[in-house]
């Protein structure tokens with residue numbers, strides 16, 4: 001359900017960057033979604049269709065690459081893959097972690113045509 | 117042409133949030149973002165808490181509401197002042213909405229800013245407002261499966277308030293399930309039991325707030341001039 005909020009934020013950023021770089025039309029947008037952010041690709045694509053309307057990205061495609069999660073135990077420094085509902089360190093049995101990967105949504109690149 | 121960006125989405129929001137955080141720090145106050153499902157008791161708790169903090173400590177409030185001013189009206193009597201943000205179609209607050217509200221608020225006299233987010237357990241978690249702490253409320257009538265259903269917001273929380281605990285004996289609610297689910301997300305996360313109607317847990321909650329404020333503003337705390 002938060003895909004729409006994310007798509008709106010994404011599009012603001014994309015249009016800003018396109019302007020700075022003199023793009024007149026956007027063909028492809030690539031994002032990396034961390035697993036822990038629970039972005040459902042199909043829902044995100046739907047939201048994207050709504051926000052690209054009547055912009056220079058109206059014909060653009062959205063490429064979504066999901067990033068697997070990785071966390072590090074603050075107590076014993078062991079690195080492990082957490083589950084959405086389970087951040088327990090396999091060694092310490094405590095959930096006291098730093099998330100190294102999978103907690104961010106990153107705009108990787110924008111591909112498009114330059115003005116003239 | 118391909119433009120490589122590699123920037124976090126919502127970076128714009130986060131930059132404004134960082135500015136808000138500076139404003140809070142300079143004003144020597146603690147900013148609290150209250151997040152929960154609709155109707156879990158945020159406004160009721162805010163009313164009681166603000167009254168409880170008086171007269172020594174004063175609170176300014178920012179309330180996000182889809183349409184009405186009902187919540188803001190309820191908070192006016194004891195708050196230093198109240199800013200209402202009508203979020204319209206949006207199911208969460210943005211940092212820039214908070215920034216705009218701050219311009220009209222008397223934050224230099226305040227010890228706390230309480231931000232009541234829009235009732236929603238998902239989207240508010242995506243948008244940093246510049247708060248110092250996130251307090252997530254879970255009310256007994258919502259059921260004991262909510263931590264498992266919305267783990268992300270509980271993982272982001274600095275404190276969980278289990279609200280409406282006066283209904284614990286009346287409704288079927290497995291406390292241990294909630295405690296265990298939270299332990300698996302963040303073993304250090306504190307859970308306080310609160311009833312705004314019966315007053316249970318108010319002392320601990322107010323002490324938690326005061327301690328957090330002390331810890332955050334510390335040396336920057338306001339001096340009372342004689």
Ligand SMILES: Nc1nc2c(ncn2[C@@H]2O[C@H](COP(=O)(O)OP(=O)(O)OP(=O)(O)O)[C@@H](O)[C@H]2O)c(=O)[nH]1
Nearest residue numbers: 153154155156157158159160161235280311312313
């Ligand atoms: N039994 C019981 N009811 C409560 C308690 N706190 C609040 N309520 C009731 O719960 C209902 C919702 O309370 P609010 O404080 O308006 O909840 P809210 O989270 O601000 O609601 P929204 O802003 O609409 O999301 C009201 O009918 C309150 O009287 C409590 O401690 N115990």
Ligand SMILES: [Mg+2]
Nearest residue numbers: 158159187232
């Ligand atoms: Mg309310």
Ligand SMILES: [Zn+2]
Nearest residue numbers: 073076089092
């Ligand atoms: Zn460990």
